[in-house]
Amino acid sequence: MEIAEASTTSGQTAQADQQQPQETTTTKTTTPAADQTTTAGAENAEPAAPMSKNALKRLRRAQEWEDGREDRKRRRRxxxxxxxxRRREERAELLAQGADPAVLFAKRAPARLVPVSLILDCDFEAYMTDKERVSLSSQVTRCYSENRNFKYKAHLWISGWRGKLRERFETAMESQHAHWKGVSLEEGDFLAAAARAREGMRSAEGGEMADSLQRSADAAAANRWERDEREPFPLPGPVPELDAEHADVVYLTSESPYTLERLEPNTSYVIGGLVDKNREKGLCYRRAVERGIRTARLPIGQYMKLRTRQILATNHVVEIMLRWLECEDWAEAFMRVIPKRKGFEMIADGDEDKTGNGGEDGDQGDQGEDGEENKEGGEKNGEEDKEDGKKSGEDKEKNGEDGEKDKEDEEDEEKNKEDGKKNKEDGEQNGEDETKGSNSQDPK
Known part of the structure; x- marks a missing residue:
């Protein structure tokens, strides 16, 4: 019995050994066919289009920037x-001179929340280049920083929080937004953010009335919205009527025929997060009118004459609104925020400091505007890439600007990183203070 089983097993093994060379032979015969198919596919494939000089420049700059990431981190640290x-040394020197420690180490009063919402409409990704999207992310960061550092802070919302903007914050900017406080993110459009902002402003934690807002509420009947010029961008067909459901929403756009006189309580002001070098004129205005939303423009022309266009970066508009809440004076807000390089002359009579090159801190928060107005050197669109041979002279002229722009971008990126680190440290410190305060309370 055992011998028969062994013989059977030996026979099966021999049969398997005979079949194995056949399988190997089959594999060898199919391999040349696969190679022939691969070779034929490679021959039929179209050769990759050569990259233009400008595309190579962009690729090289991006690689250089990525290679220097660790070095930038070290320098920031x-x-x-x-x-x-340095600050410790300065405080020690002041104490040695007899300065009052209570004054020297006094904590800044926390910003007071007011029932006003500022919504950054970042739903224009399709209209911007990669460079412009980087600039927008810088502007959004500065908006957060300005809102938390003023005497009064608004409910800050970011609508259209998706796509490449969100991806950049989560990757290149190391998710610094995760440590932000007082900022709400909305994946939907600005109306979805306005609906949520309305609930927040009307809640018990909606904020307290600033003096400027209280005076606006008292004079609400006198604040009439009157057109001051004809329709700047007429729409095809009849203009839609205003949506009563969103009567408390105002879209700020320089093309609006209405001028913003005062900020109103329990109102959401939408600021277009669009950096496009003014290619898409009237885009924000049409976007608002088609949805029945009120529009308004800042009263820049009533107080000053600019040598350049009246288009401001997103962070500049936010800072102007916050300064008005504090000083209730458009002229002062414009003078202290609008960059010096724009150059302006005050229309109303005033001091010599109110004419000429702009006010103090005019270049503060300027990185967003840099991405909007400065020349980008080798940054070109696809159509321009095809004309490199005809534009060699222009390329030569712009080569000098590339280095300057790259340096500005690097400074902007470093500033954003510093703001993010500082905001994170402040948030952690605030959390510790709140914990200490709660622990010190009598449980009885």
Whole structure:
């Protein structure tokens, strides 16, 4: 019995050994066919289009920027350490001179929340280049920083929070937005953000009335919206009527025929997050009118004459609104925020400081505007890439601008990183203070 089983097993093994060479032979015969198919596919494939000079420049700059990431982190860390050491030395010197420690170490009063919402409409990704999207992310960061540092802070919303803008914040900017406080993110459009903002402003934690807003509420009957010029961008067909459901929403756009006189309480002001070098004129205005939303423009022309266009970066508009809440004076807000390089002359009589080159801190928060107005050197559209041979002279002229622009972009990126680190440290410190305060309370 055992011998028969062994013989059967030996027979099966021999049969398997005979079949194995056949399988190997079959594999060898099919391999040349596969190689022939692969070769034929490679021959039929179209050769890759050569990259233009400008595309190579962009690729090279992006690679250089990525290679220097660790070095920038090190420099930012060293800069923070040096800044802390310098501030300690300055405080020690003031104490040695007899300064009052209570005044020297006094904490800044926290910003007071008011029932006003500022919505950054970032739903224009399709209209911007990669460079412009980077600039927009810088402007959004500065908007958050300005809102938390003023005496009064508004409910800050970011609508259209998706796509490449969100991807950039989560990757290149290391998710610094995760540590932000007082900012709400909305994937939907600005109307979805306005609906949620309305609920927040009317809640018990909606904020307290600033003096400027209280005076606006008292004079609400006198604040009439009157057109001051004809329709700047007529729409095809009849203009839609205003949507009563969103009567508390105002879209700020320079093309509006209405002028913003005062900020109103329990109102959402939408600021277009669009950096397009003014290619899409009237885009924000049409977007608002088609949805029945009120529009308004800042009263820049009533107080000053600009040598350049009246288009401001998103962070500049936010800062102007916050300054008005504090000083209730458009002229002062414009003078302190609008960059010096725009150059302006005040229309109303005033001091010599109110004419000429602009006010103090005019270049503060300027990185967003840089991405909007400065020349980008080798940055070109696809159509321009095809004309490199005809534009060699222009390329030569713009090569000098590339280095300057890259340097500005690097400074902007470093500034954003510093703001993000500082915001994170402040948030952690606030959390510790709140914990200490709650622990010190009597449980009885």
């Amino acid at each position: 060293e800069k923070r350490v040096a800044g802390k050491a």
